[in-house]
Amino acid sequence: MRTPGPALLVCGVTLLVMFEPMTIDMYLPALPTMAVDLGGDAETLRQTLSVYILGFGAAQIFYGPLSDAVGRRPALFDAGALYAVASVACAVA
Numbered sequence: 876m877r878t879p880g881p882a883l884l885v886c887g888v889t890l891l892v893m894f895e896p897m898t899i900d901m902y903l904p905a906l907p908t909m910a911v912d913l914g915g916d917a918e919t920l921r922q923t924l925s926v927y928i929l930g931f932g933a934a935q936i937f938y939g940p941l942s943d944a945v946g947r948r949p950a951l952f953d954a955g956a957l958y959a960v961a962s963v964a965c966a967v968a
Contacts, residue, residue, distance in 0.1 A: 891951075894958065895928075895931055899924070899927075899928075902924065903924070906920050906921065906924075934954075938950055938954055
């Protein structure tokens with residue numbers, strides 16, 4: 876398999892690094908609307924942001940050894956697919 880060039884590698888790593896901040900930046904402006912739509916209070920919804928950040932951090936504990944065992948590429952694609960499925964599930968909810 877051909878290795879990517881430096882520009883493609885930098886773009887790929889940049890896209891991977893932006894997932895968490897991008898998700899938070901899309902989530903925060905929607906908090907008031909979500910509180911009204913879901914019938915919850917703003918404090919409870921703010922706690923979901925903390926759970927997301929903790930979950931994102933905890934997932935690294937599992938995906939690090941998993942990527943060592945099966946390879947970086949399959950673990951990366953599986954994590955991306957899981958992120959996409961979870962995003963669609965959140966949108967549908």
